[in-house]
Amino acid sequence: MLYYKIPNTHHFLSFITFTYNSSKLYPTSIHTKNRKFYYYYYYSNMVLSWTKGRVFRRARKGKELKNFGGDLEIDIAIPTHFRCPVTLDMMKDPVTVSTGITYDRDSIEKWIESGNRTCPVTKTELTTFDMIPNHAIRRMIQDWCVEHRSHGIERIPTPRIPVTPYEVADTCTRILSAAQHGDENKCVELVSKIKAWGRESERNKRCIVSNGAALALANAFNSFSSRGLLIEKNVVVLDEILGALVWMRPLSEEGRSVLGSSSSISCMVWFMNGKQLSTRQNAALVLKEMHVEALVKCVGVFEALINMIKEPVGSGSTKACLSTIFNLVNNKRGVTTCQRFVELGLVDVVLEVLVDAERGVCEKALGVLDSVCDCKQGVEMAKANALTLPLVIKKLLRVSELCSSFAVSVLWKLCDKNIEEGVLIEALQMGVFHKLLVLLQVGCGEGTKEKATELLKLLNSCRSKAECVHHSSLDFKHLKNPF
DSSP: OEEEOOTTOTTTEEEEEEEEETTEEEEEEEEESOHHHHHHHHHHHHHHHHHHHHHHHHHHHHHHHHHTHHHHHHHSOOOGGGBOTTTOSBOSSEEEOTTSOEEEHHHHHHHHHTTOOBOTTTOOBOSOOOOEEOHHHHHHHHHHHHHTGGGTOOOOOOOOOOOOHHHHHHHHHHHHHHHHTTOHHHHHHHHHHHHHHHHHOHHHHHHHHHTTHHHHHHHHHHHHHTSSSOGGGGHHHHHHHHHHHHTTOSOOHHHHHHHTSHHHHHHHHHHHTSSOHHHHHHHHHHHTTSOHHHHHHSTTHHHHHHHHHHSOSOHHHHHHHHHHHHHHHTSTTHHHHHHHHHHTTHHHHHHHHHTTOOHHHHHHHHHHHHHHTTSHHHHHHHHHOTTHHHHHHHHTTTSOHHHHHHHHHHHHHHSOTTSOHHHHHHHHHTTHHHHHHHHHHHOOOHHHHHHHHHHHHHHHTTHHHHHHHHHHHHGGGGOOOOO
16 A cells, blocks of 8 residues: 655645555545546656656666667678688788688788798799788678678778889989989978878888888988088078988988998988987987097087087987997097097086986986096096085996996096095995895806906995994984983
């Protein structure tokens, strides 16, 4: 038995009695002054409640389907002929090889580039490596994706036709012709075309690089930079060429020789001293590819490298400049080059970089500092800087094995037999003795092990004095007043 009182109708009825039977409600007794109003009100509200119930049930069901959309996507079976035989994934750019089997372009290209010369399915030798786009299968896959988009499947885009070796070779020939005639606008147009091809896919980049585009651009860069005119007049085309050469590294030996001319290097140095950040970074990355002999002969290279580290554009350009400096300091004329870099304040600049450098930058900066300490002026500048010992000891055992080996080498060069005891005591108070012991226990290279052992012998003689200084200067603050 259920009692129900209709709201806002107290002046018509007091209550209604219902009986529940077989999932239905039957009114058994009605207490009202107006029976007609009751039936109208009762049935209209029952229909409205039933309609609302259907709407809410549908909404709840749709919400549940939406929440479990990922499971529905997994349950959808992709037709077998839409899958690549190599990866078993749905093909995005189906192509047919000489055996008549269709594969996804990326998969079959990687298969061929890895040295395979046979069809993965038939195991027969491929008579040609040409790939014909299978437009019929591609359209079928796109239509299937559209039909199942309600389950979260996106339609695959229509792939662009990849660049061919003939197109790359023809464009390179036209670039060289435009450079010889001094046609800057035409050369900019053609270089932009090559850059657009490279942005489309990695496959296009490989095709461009393998067909001699880097050498053609190097010749064009050298041609425009050696015209005897102001660089400002050809800055647009030179900037475009540098931007393309960056992703074509490493350059071939012939390309390095072409760009190693004094005019080309002077042009790169001019860009490095400029204000446009992207151009400065591109110039630093390409300059890293040049031979050391060519860089030493060019005026302004050392100053440009130091300025790039002082005013960094990004970690990539900073690492490139540090690598170039490392190669310059370790060449045949290393002593003279090292002295020149020390005069330009390289030691102070490198120590500032080490304060909060990431792993790659830290490794290269410590390598440069280690190389600079091979000359007398470099050691003197390193000893004169108060940041040298704290930073080098801090990087020990904290960054990488390479950093630790460079740090031990720097300490070994600084802490020679003629060093003052005060420097050794300072190093001991910073915990270098314990770090060297841990390094020997963990393991390191033979050269690093020998230098660490010599440092421990040298530091051991000052341990008592360091402990004495430590106790006399620091422990008094822990004493309590007797009163």
